[in-house]
Amino acid sequence: MASNAFSKTIFKLASGLFLTLGLAGASWAQGAPDLSGVTVTVGTPNKTGLHRQLLASGEANGTPYKIEWADFDSTPPLVEALRAGHVDIAAGGDTGVLTAIANGAKITILAGLVERKEGGSAILVRADSPLKTVADLKGKKVALPHFTKQHYQFAKALDDAGLAWDKNLILNLNTTDGLSALVNGQVDAFVVWDPNTAIAQKQHGAVILQNLAKVVDTPSVLYAPTSGYTDPLKRAALEDLTRRIIRAQAWVNNHPKEWSEQVAKLSQISLDAAELQASRSSVAFIPATTGEAVAGWQKEVSFFYKGGQFRKEFDVKDIVAKDFDVIVDSENKKLAKTN
The missing domain is CATH 3.40.190.10 (Periplasmic binding protein-like II)
Known part of the structure; x- marks a missing residue:
């Protein structure tokens, strides 16, 4: 969505909230939206994703909105739940997300995630x-x-x-x-x-x-339903939570021993398995518009379309959140100063 069109949409929606909700509108006018009535459901497609990372790092504490959790075995069923309005933000494999978009789901990619080590795929x-x-x-x-x-x-x-x-x-x-x-x-x-x-x-x-x-390692994705991305209150919560998610991942990278102990307990897996997965992973968040990321996702879309597994081909650049780049960059800069 173009930035001008997005700004107009935000203005209209914020104006509507001001007229209908009074206090909430006044809060927006002051630049501090009241998120106490907002609930963000975090989707996790594995045993070591956002749910456990936010808890283990402490980043789930003290949010101005309520967090609920939705755990799944993999990305495809998670995306179906998101599509049905039951998940507000998630991070995981790109393929399931791109498949859902090819099938008509309205999803916005907020950021990319790159594995700096060999990973466990x-x-x-x-x-x-x-x-x-x-x-x-x-x-x-x-x-x-x-x-x-x-x-x-x-x-x-x-x-x-x-x-x-x-x-x-x-x-x-x-x-x-x-x-x-x-x-x-x-x-x-x-x-x-x-x-x-x-x-x-x-x-x-x-x-x-x-x-x-x-063989091939396109970035994974942090994503949200486009309806949440364009809703003023939900978007404000997503912006704050995105910063917390980036900090939580940094904590995981920098505390492998504590992370292994926490994830073993939270996910009920053996400590030696938790330690092995922690030893071969170091994930970093990157802006969704990063050229290498977009090019990789686009090649993936073309691969499945040419193979007949996607019903349509689409431009990945149209479904990335350009304005979240600032959030990712600024949080990464803060982390670089403290590490």
Whole structure:
């Protein structure tokens, strides 16, 4: 949305609030919106995302609005909840978000998230598996939660190995069922992310066949329904929460021991698995308009559109929040001074 059009929209909505709500409108006029009546539902598509990070870091404390939590197994069901109005902000894999947008969902990307280390996105096999390379997966059964970030990474890995996507062999299973299928020998490989990868390694002896970040690693996304992004009160809450989310991630990066202990307790996973996932991750937030990020997301959209899995192709630059760049940049600068 162009900045002039957005400004006009904000003015109209703020004016409407002033006329109908009186005190709330006066608060806006003073530049300090009253957010006490606002509830922000935070969506988390894994065991180590925003929910646990905000709690462990203490950034969920003292907000001028109420926070509620909505946890999911992966991004696709989270996005469906967001689309239905049950989630106000979330962070996670880009693929599920881009898929939802291609299917008509109105979502705005607030920021990008880049993994500075190897991360835990991987193709896993059993310890006794004879499979050694991606090419060895030809004719083999693979478990994968479809339309997750790892779906895109795995599809690219198959391309690189000269293998086609076989819908009869690549089974759409959630993280729990996928791990069970691998352990019980019902599939030959399991494609997943941390801390699920770490849990599979530490508790079930799984080994990594291919780290998927080495294949392709587009930034993940912080996102919100466009309706919330354009609503004055909800937007004010999202701006504040975005700053807290960035600080929470910085705390996670800088306190691996404390984070491992906290996430093990909060997510009820083993400490050794929590420590493994923490040791190979360091995530940084970047402005959503960053050229490399937009280019990567655009290539992903084109990949799925050309493959017939997206019904339409769209310009990613049209769904990023340009004005949130200032929030991301300013918070990163503050963190750089304190670290």
